[in-house]
Amino acid sequence: xxxxxxxxxxxxxxxxxxxxxxxxxxxxxxxxxxxxxxxxxxxxxxxxxxxxxxxxxxxxxxxxxxxxxxxxxxxxxxxxxxxxxxxxxxxxxxxxxxxxxxxxxxxxxxxxxxxxxxxxxxxxxxxxxxxxxxxxxxxxxxxxxxxxxxxxxxxxxxxxxxxxxxxxxxxxxxxxxxxxxxxxxxxxxxxxxxxxxxxxxxxxxxxxxxxxxxxxxxxxxxxxxxxxxxxxxxxxxxxxxxxxxxxxxxxxxxxxxxxxxxxxxxxxxxxxxxxxxxxxxxxxxxxxxxxxxxxxxxxxxxxxxxxxx
Numbered sequence: 001x002x003x004x005x006x007x008x009x010x011x012x013x014x015x016x017x018x019x020x021x022x023x024x025x026x027x028x029x030x031x032x033x034x035x036x037x038x039x040x041x042x043x044x045x046x047x048x049x050x051x052x053x054x055x056x057x058x059x060x061x062x063x064x065x066x067x068x069x070x071x072x073x074x075x076x077x078x079x080x081x082x083x084x085x086x087x088x089x090x091x092x093x094x095x096x097x098x099x100x101x102x103x104x105x106x107x108x109x110x111x112x113x114x115x116x117x118x119x120x121x122x123x124x125x126x127x128x129x130x131x132x133x134x135x136x137x138x139x140x141x142x143x144x145x146x147x148x149x150x151x152x153x154x155x156x157x158x159x160x161x162x163x164x165x166x167x168x169x170x171x172x173x174x175x176x177x178x179x180x181x182x183x184x185x186x187x188x189x190x191x192x193x194x195x196x197x198x199x200x201x202x203x204x205x206x207x208x209x210x211x212x213x214x215x216x217x218x219x220x221x222x223x224x225x226x227x228x229x230x231x232x233x234x235x236x237x238x239x240x241x242x243x244x245x246x247x248x249x250x251x252x253x254x255x256x257x258x259x260x261x262x263x264x265x266x267x268x269x270x271x272x273x274x275x276x277x278x279x280x281x282x283x284x285x286x287x288x289x290x291x292x293x294x295x296x297x298x299x300x301x302x303x304x305x306x307x308x309x
Contacts (some may be wrong), residue, residue, distance in 0.1 A: 004041075006081055006084075007085050007086050008089055009094050010045055013099075014102060022300050027046075027103075028250070040247040045082075046080040047135070047274055049137075055137075056139070060218055061136065061137065064076070066132070066133040067134070097126055103253060108120040108124070130280075136276070139264065141265060143261075144216055145216050146176055148212045148259045149258065154253055154281060155280040156278075159275060159278065160172075160245055160249075161276060169246050169266075170244070171196055171267055172243040173250050174240075174260060179236060179237055190212040191211055201214055210256050210293065214229060
């Protein structure tokens with residue numbers, strides 16, 4: 001414990017410089033020396049390594065989601081003034097209001113131009129948004145293959161909090177870019193629209209935002225799909241690599257093209273990649289649940305009819 005003043009929402013505000021675009025497809029950025037050094041020291045010292053170590057088991061990665069408000073989360077926050085203040089800072093109405101104002105033009109750009117007028121008001125209304133905070137704890141071998149995150153994410157922030165300096169070359173985030181002439185439809189084969197009943201529906205162009213991902217590696221027994229990765233590489237190029245550095249905040253505004261990867265195949269043995277994940281998310285509407293529920297029901301009926309034959 002320490003008597004140092006705790007972090008506030010003003011400490012975790014992003015500077016306007018993050019709006020400088022590095023590519024025309026989506027906004028991503030990083031900020032060094034994100035919070036004052038003494039707050040960084042507090043957070044890294046009070047990082048719940050023992051708790052996350054007990055949760056990871058034989059897996060290669062685990063998360064501790066503050067939004068769950070489970071008993072172990074409540075107990076951890078009650079014992080850690082630094083992380084309790086960090087969570088409160090990002091959960092404050094002031095932080096969300098200021099962040100939406102900063103990124104308002106980028107939040108609107110997450111949608112295809114033809115439907116922006118219909119959806120922009122919803123994504124700019126703070127009442128429709130929520131902020132989640134989680135801690136990530138991963139080790140050598142973990143692989144989050146190229147993916148673009150789920151459709152309800154609006155802004156993703158990744159705060160690197162390494163225990164030991166020296167993993168910069170292997171613990172960062174790789175971003176990808178579509179090759180010239182690649183169209184949005186190229187994403188379909190790596191999304192839920194390539195399986196189940198959705199593969200028969202010609203409605204992909206109407207989807208406001210897509211979710212794509214390649215096969216991931218969560219345990220030692222998981223193997224990446226090299227054929228799938230070869231197909232991906234036909235359409236996408238490697239972009240910026242944001243190194244895993246102490247007190248660095250990496251982030252992006254979610255849209256169709258925010259494809260990124262975390263590959264810990266070369267991460268130092270015996271070390272763990274530690275990060276805080278902060279997400280601004282759209283609250284799901286009733287209508288957003290209708291299609292998945294209908295699809296699940298039709299799949300269930302199809303399965304039962306097939307068994308009766």
